[in-house]
Amino acid sequence: MPGEFYIKGKKEKTDLSPVLAGLTQIEATSDAIKARTDNLAGETPGSGSSVADWQAAEADIISLGVDDTRYKLHSLLLSIHNLVGTVITVRLYTKVKGAERKVYEQAFNAAIDPPGLWLVNGTVGIHQALRLTLQSNDAADNGKTVDYDYLLEMM
């Protein structure tokens, strides 16, 4: 019949296999894009508290991040509202070329400084765990709670 020629002639042109292959490629690429853009939402904020004998010895509050995993640390806050020491020393440790080093140390006075300490108030990239410690000069701070709050974004 007259119309049959056109249908037969266009049969190859309506082959869907290249379209399906293209869609599969786009799907794989889109998955990779989504994995990256999902990271932009940031991790669930970390919020909690730590109890230690802060005067007896320098003690860990928390470790942020994971070794060999790239993160942006956007914020790190401590609350020392339960402490009374006049020398509250906060320290940060992380690995530099594989060995953990102290990279930050600052002393605060619980009597006069704000109870919330905004230790990281910008963005810093980390690819090894960042360990946070505290030490007090007052035995009354032993057994007291220190709160923390931080926000990470996986890279």
Add this chain to the structure above:
Amino acid sequence: MSLLIGSGILSQIKAKTDNLPVDPASQVLTAGADHVTGIKSQTDKLAGATPVTGSATQNWQTAESDVVSIGTAATKNKVHDLSLNISNLAGTVITVRLYKKVNTVERKVYEQTFNAATEPPGLPVINGTWAAHDIIRVTLQSNNAADNGKSVDYDYLLEAM
């Protein structure tokens, strides 16, 4: 059976279909895939480059010396972190300097002194985010001859833009 479409109309249809591209759907997909690939090349960069760690050994007291050069000429990068380790040094005045090009000429853009005896051995020299589109050169100098021949570790994290 009766022919419902006249031969004239069929000729018009043939004229139009003869000019159709071979596979219009896949051509559109190819163009779309190119765009998506372009987007992916940017989002891949969000993962950051492989962190760089290493060490440099120089006669730090004899003269200011290079620790490391970060980045690439004519290439945009974000520097998210640069830490040095001076645990092997003994100088009371350890001077760290950063140099980068300003209007094509390298200038010193940062200088800070540390005391290896009293300060933490890890120095977070860049602890925020800097953008650079050329090389950042990091140097160190000590005031103590005992530091000559000692190693200084470095660790940095870049994100290509």
